[in-house]
Amino acid sequence: MLLTRRGVLAIAGLGASGALSGCFGGSDDGNSGSSNGDGGEAATSTPTPTPTPTPTPEAGTELAYPTLAQRMADVWSELDWFATEYSSTMRSFVITVNQLRTRLDELNASTGISLEQVDAVEAESTDVVDFVEANLAPHFDVHPALLKADNVYLNNIRRAVRRGDREAQRSALERARLFYRRVVSSPYVQNELSKRPIYDTLYSKLLAPEAGDHVFGLLYPDEGFLSVAHPDLTESTAGDGVQQHSHEFPSGHVVYAHAHGHSQPHTLTDHQNDPESRELYAYKGGGITILEDTKLWRSGLDDFKPLHEDVFGPIRHPDRTAGACVTVNGMTANFTSLPVYIQRFDSVTAARQARDELFRNPAGTSGTETLAERSWHRFFYQLGDVTMYAYLITVGEFVVTAMPHPNSWERRTEEFARLTGTWLGLSPGQPESG
Incomplete structure (x- = not known):
């Protein structure tokens, strides 16, 4: 489909899809732990939950990450406006x-x-x-x-x-x-005045200062809102070099934080750039699912099938007031968009309480790790009979969980650098306060 500048994107199957639910949480303090805070457990072992007390805010401030807390509130305000108003x-x-x-x-x-x-x-x-x-x-x-x-x-x-x-x-x-x-x-x-793609205020708020171009998938299930944000680069022949589009897999799952130049028409089977891990995150009615290549002997994205369904399902907190998921990708042809699940609560205190409850049930924490220049909890939980490893940070009234996967933290670190270019990150040398 050819669209004019800032045209509405052709997002296959998204109109009838639902999305993750969720909500925000409190603000972690700046007490960074070692990336091996669990003492270097084996990647195949099942972690043992450890009690995690409510962090004490840094002296002289209610929130340890005031800049991030403000950014998080700004992003949510814009996303909520598009979804509800x-x-x-x-x-x-x-x-x-x-x-x-x-x-x-x-x-x-x-x-x-x-x-x-x-x-x-x-x-x-x-x-x-x-x-x-x-x-x-x-x-x-x-x-x-x-x-x-x-x-x-x-x-x-x-x-x-x-x-x-x-x-x-x-x-x-x-x-x-x-x-x-x-x-x-x-x-x-x-x-x-577009809601698909969103390219003005919300897009700018989703980016870290001086970050390069990104594509963000926006999933706000409570209001049935699905969209995408990127810098006014659409499926056109205007020569802008990047064409954002979606692909639907045979299972009905959709990947749409995806951008590269392509011919028309452009189908899933046109791709020969399978993810190196032979897995990818995709979206369908109930939430985010990890798809797996079921035929490793050949290259074909249409061979991908659901492996782990609704990966954020076990950590949806009943006290959340609203929730959304943002998927993050660069301006590339790959399918490795990373999901960030946001849960919002009534207050900072309520968010911290919800976080602590999540740490005790369904699983627990295992030290901290610095992602995008801030300290995140290494968080694990059960999805059926599989242990999912993720990262979690509380920011003001929000609880943010990122990138759950059955591979442990030690086995997958390089891809997380992409968060640095988002509102969750800091530009090199940028102070946290202010």
Whole structure:
């Protein structure tokens, strides 16, 4: 499918899919432990849970990671807005603009236009500006004419009325009518006020300062919201070099934080770049699943089948207030997007309590490790008869769990560097505070 700039992505099968549920948690202190805090257990051994007391915040501050806590809150606020308010906001935007369009239509039907009529149009334009400033400008790079009541279109009408130039009045009026008709059209909303892909405020908040381009899958199951965020690189032939797209596997699982140049059409079987581990994370109704190559003797992504279903299922806390998953990938052709599961709670205290309960049940912790320049708990839990190894950090009101896998921490470290380029990471030399 060919799309224009900032077009809606073709995400196969996502419209009917559900996603992970989850929520946020408290803030860990900065007490970093050794990456071998368990004394170097064998990769095949079953860890023994150890009691983990609630960390004591650093002296003089409620949160050990204030910068990360603010970033986490900012990311959640934007994601939550798209999941819960975007659709109703767009409807209200159309209604508000259409009220202005009605005034413009009245002018167009008039045999003569007075300055009083232009004043009435400008009053309606003020309502549009007020709405856009409050509801759209925080999330999008909106057209300048939507942020000024006496914009160029209305000024041209006023100038022509003052001069008594009927031809200039009609010309200016028609340009204004065309502009406001365009900004509420489906193509304009889909391209410039887009929820798929999301490329403005939320995308910038998902990145660490000075980080390179990424693709983020956004899964907010409580509201049935599925989307993707990336820097305005779509499936187009515009020569931007990167084309974001999705693939659905025969099992119905979908990978969509995936980007590279490709021909049209481009199917799953076009790929010969199997992941080196012969496994990948994919999404389907109930959550994130690990798919495994079932035919190692040949190269073909259509041979991947579910190995571990709904990997975050056992750690969904019943006291969460909301939850989401963000999958992280670079601008590459590979399928190694990493899942980050976010659970939100009512307060910092509630998040810390939930974290401690997770540490006791279903499994426990085994030391800490530095990921993206911050200390994360090495966390393990049972998924059926398999032990899953993951990383967990509490940040303000959020509990964040990343990259669960049956391979122990010691056997998979290099891929986690990708988190450094996200809101969870720090640029080299960047201070935590501030």
